[in-house]
Amino acid sequence: MTENQPIIDVADLSVEFVSRDATVHAVNGVSFTLNPGEVLCILGESGSGKSVTLRALMRLLPSQARVYGQVMVGEQDTLRMSERDLADLRGSEVAMIFQEPMVAFDPVYTVGRQIIETIRRHDKVDGPEARQRALKLFERVQIPSPERRLKAFPHELSGGMSQRAMIALALACSPRVLLADEPTTALDATVQIQILLLLRELQREFGMAVIFVTHDVGVAVEIADRIAVMYAGRFVETGPAREIMGNPRHPYTRGLLSSTVQGQLRGQRLEAIPGSPPDMTQLAAGCAFAPRCRHVHPACLREVPAETWPTSDNMVRCLL
């Protein structure tokens, strides 16, 4: 894998939302690379900037957002592309799936029509052929009676079914990168695992690279090759899933794992992280986790810890 050119190379990405009253520093200098066929999970709590990071890659942010840095997809910098080139890239090179498929689909057209339209927009094939391909996709994502479901409107599909339809839509033009923003969070447990397994299967089959955003450690472990733990708009730790779970280095990662309930002894108190996440409109100078960290010392409050690399695979931003 290291031989390959990374398919996505993000350098020092920052996003601010500017309004009259305040500036929210949602993302504060995120850098990473993604190799072809690799699954990266961005794990973080609400407000940590994980979804904003994902959307910034495709420039799907509202107009009051200011985006800095560089996002290379292949040879192109998406932050500096024209809207027209970007429209070509979205869907064909990089596709995205969302938490609420019901909202992602246009409610007044059938799902089949929306998929066929996508295929024809990018691949310049005729109607019947596009229809054939849409049908194949529906079969591939295991939608029962696909012929009938193509003619269904989004509201006629159940939660799991519409998520499958959205995956089919995302895969319509065989993208090299799939961006997934909490695609299983709104689903029931027994359906969530079906969708995760389907994504894992399709990822292998198509050889796609995937960036998967979630707040759920369990979900991350099911799907990720590598995990990036995000806090207050920064990656505080990245590494192979096995390393993050088995040997977490950053105090926030450790706190997150120990406060996640998973077969702890009943009656034993949970090791919660004290306090609550920081206010993103006024971040302090030092490490953003310092106010909640039990190992804090004066140097933590002076400046943001730089990236350190304990091994070539693991990055951690902590002075300890």
Add this chain to the structure above:
Amino acid sequence: MSSSHPKPAGIAATGSSDLLMVTGLRKYFPVLGGIMNRTVAQVQAVDDVSFSIRSGEVLGIVGESGCGKSTTARLLMHLIKSDAGEIAFDGQTVGDGDGLELREMRRQMQMVFQNSYSSLNPRLPIEETIAFGPKVHGTPTDKARARARDILGKVGLDPGQFIRRYPHELSGGQRQRVNIARALALEPRLLILDEAVSALDKSVEAQVLNLLLDLKQELALTYIFISHDLNVVQYVSDRVLVMYLGKIVEIGTVDDIYERTRHPYTQALLSAMPSMDPDKRIETPPLTGDPPNPINPPPGCRFHTRCPFAEAVCAAREPELEFSLATDGDEHRVACHMNTADSGHTRVPA
């Protein structure tokens, strides 16, 4: 209540120490349609549910969306009216002429909701929100406020700092603490927690769970803990009730449910739990498809359309909730033909 129904285990076992006893609870919601806006179908949200809860225990209720767990909670609180069934609190029937009045029941039983924001009045400062309940129940204003400050301290919020604040000035975890304080202001004995920690971030969820378990000790509370998170339910519950499409499919002690699982649906729920270990990933999904629509649920056993062990009898007849054939004691009950001695299912243990 149908006469064929066995008595809930709790009655026989412990008699009058049951704090809450529910028998034959049922709620169908009408689906209106057509030009005359008539009832064209019914959602069988809760169908013939019976259980009991003992003083001082935590009963977990689990199930997927649409299984009726939140409707059950609302029926218990009389926030919606049940079609049939009886609810008795501490031996007194709630709501019928000579039993416990609704007003008195709500002193004894309170509820915390999932959405911490919509369940607080945005125009009231925290102190007023918490003091509101006691005032309605006749506590003088200054006494009610004093109690509000006292309880705010108990849930870990500094009264001096918080009493004047409004809900929008608080974080999610703080708001949920206020909701717990509001529920506790009437000094209830039973607290229904309907997905009370589900919307919180993990690091905050752990804080609130610790708080709930501390409060239970300190105030001798009884909890009904509704959640879709099986890990959390296992951690907090003494007994667990599993629901599927409006029916109880399995109920028992936490070890009965997690270690001596009998119902295939419970089994599927448990094996859908992520392992948290990259070397033990789930390889095959335990179930296929979505839960069926609770409008016109499948005949017979409602789970038979997704059950890997379904046989002819499962589609033909609905299984009763019966004592587990595999467990000693009178706690563990299962509604499955594989657990019914003369059902004709080939997998009934000999």
